[in-house]
Amino acid sequence: MSHKSYLLLLSLLAAFGSTTALAQKAGSGSDQIASFASPIEGVPTEGELFGLPVNLHGQTTYINQRYNNFNSSYSGQNSLNAQKSMSYTWSGTLFMGARLAPNTDVYFNPEVISGVPFSGLVGLGGFPNGEGSKATGAQAKFYSARAFARHTINQEGDKVVLENEANQITQTVSSNRIVLTGGQFSTLDIFDDSRYAKDPRIQFMNWGNMTYLAYDYAADARGYSWGLAGEWYLDNWVMRASRMLAPKSPNGRDLNWQIFNTYGDQ
Known part of the structure; x- marks a missing residue:
């Protein structure tokens, strides 16, 4: 989708009124994605487009980190650079949704990122910026x-x-x-929700705090994958299960589409 298409969609949504519902907060799968900022007053984020309920949200995050020279008794190919260094990431995301039927929604999140990580993402067990793995330069x-x-x-x-x-x-x-989700999303959209440590954009930035550090989940280098997830809500209880595609190589960009041979189950 081009930049002009984004601007057109923003303009169309701004032309429609919005409604606000103050009610009990409950999970529904991807509603566990954090709301990144308070609404800008006067700018609607929900309305109708061609007779369909739609909404549009967005986020942008800039993280800059630095350290000074330090003494290192050993330095190898995968060691943290001992020289004074600077790292940064900048990301922007649009969260676009439409309701095709009373109980069926579709969502699309185009994203942009740039950044330079410390030492090319080597030298630390838990990297201090969870967004760093998404950036390639x-x-x-x-x-x-x-x-x-x-x-x-x-x-x-x-x-x-x-x-x-x-x-x-x-x-x-x-x-x-029962909530069924299928397509491209992150395992963390469904599982391991935490109000304190899950999203480096608004919480602790170290990627060791995004989920269990010793336990990986099926995802590409940016943390997303394709798959299916099911949730069964029973008042204050919920049971969840999913099957997600795994990358062809650890932390690689390319996914293995043989979902019955290479996959991650939760």
Whole structure:
């Protein structure tokens, strides 16, 4: 999608009114993605487009880190550079969604990133910037972060309102429901939610805090993959399972599409 298309979509959304729902917060899969900032007053983030409910959110994050010279008794190919260094990342994401049917949504998250990590991402067990693995250099790179569909099957239970936010159009659901998600997303969108340590853009930046440091999950070098996830909500309880594509090589960009031979199950 071109820059002109983004601007056109922003202009169309700005022309429609928005509604705000103040209600109980509840999970629905990708609503666990953090809301990155308070809404800009006067700029709607939810409305209708061609008769369909739609929403649009965005984020941009710049992280700059530095260290001075330090003494090193040993230095090898995979050691942290002992000379004074500077590292940075800059990222920007659009969170676009549309409701195709009362309980079926589709979402698309184009993303751009540029950055230079310390020592080419070697020399530290837990790198101090979780965004560093997404960057490939100072030149900005555009790519698809998420492109998925979500379907909700409501069962008998209390009504719960999911508020408008990134990758969640305002929706009234049952406290007892099944949620199916398929497409491109991150395993961390569904599992291991934490309000304190999960997203380096707004929480602790070290990538060891994004999830269990000793346990990896199926994802490409940027932390995303393709797969299926199912969630069964029972009031205050939820059961989750997923199968995600694994990369052809550890932390590689290319995924192995043989989902029955190479995969990650949660």
